[in-house]
Amino acid sequence: MIHTTSNKKGELVSELPAWQALKEHVNEIEKTHLRDLLHDEARCMSMIKECEGMYCDFTRQRVTQKTLELLFELAEQSNLRGKINAMFNGEHINSTEDRAVLHVATRAHRNQKIMVDGRDVVPDVWEVLDKIKAFSDKVRNGEWLGVTGKPLKNVVAIGIGGSFLGPLFVHTALRTEPVAMRCSRDRRLRFLANVDPIDVARALDGLDPEETLVVVISKTFTTAETMLNARTVRSWLTSRLGPEAVAKHMVAVSTNLKLVKEFGIDPENAFGFWDWVGGRYSVCSAVGMLPLSLQYGFDLMQEFLAGANNIDEHFKNQPYQDNLPVLMGLLSLWNVSFLGHGAKAILPYCQALSKLAPHIQQVDMESNGKGVDINGVRLPFETGEIDFGEPGTNGQHSFYQLIHQGRVVPCEFIGIVRSQQSVYLKGEVVSNHDELMCNFFAQADALAYGKTPEQLRSDNVPDYLIPHRVFTGNRPSMSIMLPSCTAYTVGQLLAIYEHRIAVQGFIWNINSFDQWGVELGKVLASKVRTVMNSARTRDRKILPQDGFNYSTTRMINKYLEGKTQVLYPEGHDSFPIDMLRGVQ
C-alpha cells in the first residue's frame, strides 16, 4: 500500500537531491574540527535554542549553518511537514497495521479536537482519564478497600515493553521530586515485567496481599510474559485471600476488554485505550496514567500530560529551525546516515532520569530499527540507532573511556538547573548538585576539544605516554538543560524524544510504528514451550530433537538434564518460598 504521505512511488530518500548534497557535504565537514567550529560565535548563537523553558545547545554537533540548511532541505524534499500533519490528523500512517498514530491525543486538553476516522477521540480519552481520577482517588483516600477491609497502599504494575518501560521511567523520575514525594507518602509502586520468577519474587517481596492492588497492563492482553505473571500474581492473591480477592485487588489496562473479562477481571475495573496508541508510545494513556495516578495522584500526573502536550503543540507548529524534535531528529539522522555513527548515548546528569535511556531504547530501536521503507523496498542504508546510557557521573566511570578515545558515539547530555534534592556541606567548594553539573559542562567540552600532543608536551607528559593520552576530540554531543525535573518537564522530555524518533523515521521513509521484528522469537519460544512441557510432564509425545537443529536440541537436552526446583506438581500452585515472606 502506498501512502499519500510517502515519497514518490519507488523513490528512496537516498535518491533525493538533498541527500546527495549532504553526502557531498560530508567532505567539507571532515575538514573541520569542533575546536574551530566552537570559536565561531555567530554559528554558536544560531545553534542555541531557548524554548518552552528548555535550553538546548547544538553547537557541539559536527555541523555548519550550511549543514543545517541542507538538512532542512532534506526535510522539505521528504515531505516531513506533510507527514507530521498526517500523524496529527489521524491518517493511518502505520500502514502495515492500517492504524492511525495518535499518542498525542492521549495528552490532549479536554477542549482539543483530534479526529480519527471521522470521530473526535478526545472525549473518549477524557472519559478514561476521568475514570482513572475517580478510581485512583478512591484507592488513595481509602474508599476502595481490599477484600479484608484494609487500604490498598501497594501497587504492583504487571506489564512488559511499552507497558512497563515508560511508566517505570516516569515513576523513577518523580520518586524524589518534593511534590511527588508528598503525594506518595506511605505508598509503594512496584513493577513486574520479566517472566523470570526471580522478578516475581522481587516484585512481591515484603508485600502483604491484603494491602496490594495489582494492575495488569497489556495492550493486547496476550503477551506471554505478562499473562503468565498475571496468573502467577492472581494465584498469589487468591491462595491467601480467596477467589473473591480478584474483584478488589486486580484491575487491568488494555485495548482488549474481551480478554480482560475472560481473565476474570470485571470490565468495570478495566481502563481502556485504543489501537491508535502504539505500546511504546502509551505512557500517557491509562498504561502510565493509572499506576502513576495511584502512586502520585491524578492532579500531579495531569501536569505530566500537560508537559507532553506542550511539546506536541511545539512540534506541530514551530518552524524547523526552532523545532526541538525536528532539530534533534535531523542532527541524529546526520550523525547516523552521513557521518556513520550508529549509536548514541543518552546521558542525563540527574539520577531521577536513570530510566530515560532504557525507555528510549525501546521507543527508538523498536520504531526505527527497520530494513525496508514504508513501501516494502529494501533500504540501501541502515536506519535506527543503538541507544544506551547511564546517568552522569556513573557513566563516566564506566563506558566514557570508549567514547573519549575509542569509537565516536554522539552524546546527549541532559542537565537540570534546580535539583530535586539539595545538599550543601559547609566548607565544600560547591554544593553536591553543582559538583554534578561541573561534570555535565566538562564532558561536552572534553569530547569536542580533546587534548593535542602539543598540549601534552607542554604539560611535560613523557613522549612514550603521549599517544596514550591524546584525545582526538571532534566528538559530537548536544546539551539540554531543563529548569527542574518535575512531572511537567518529564512530560516535555518524553514528548521531545518520541517526536524526534518520528522525525527520523519520517525522513528515512520507514514505518516507525510497527514492530514485526519481535514476532519470530515469540513463535520459536512457543515451539520450545511445547517441547518443554512434553519433556517435563514425561509424556514424551514431542522430543527435543523434533524440529530443532543439532545445536538447539543439544542445548535443550543439557538444560533438561539439570536439576530444576519446580517439578510440575499436580494439583497446586508452587511459589518460591521468599514470595510469601511478607505475609508470614
Ligand SMILES: O=P(O)(O)OC[C@H]1O[C@](O)(CO)[C@@H](O)[C@@H]1O
Ligand atoms: O502491551 P502488550 O500488548 O502486552 O505488549 C507489550 C510489548 O510487546 C511488544 O509488542 C513487543 O515487544 C511491544 O511493542 C509492546 O510494548
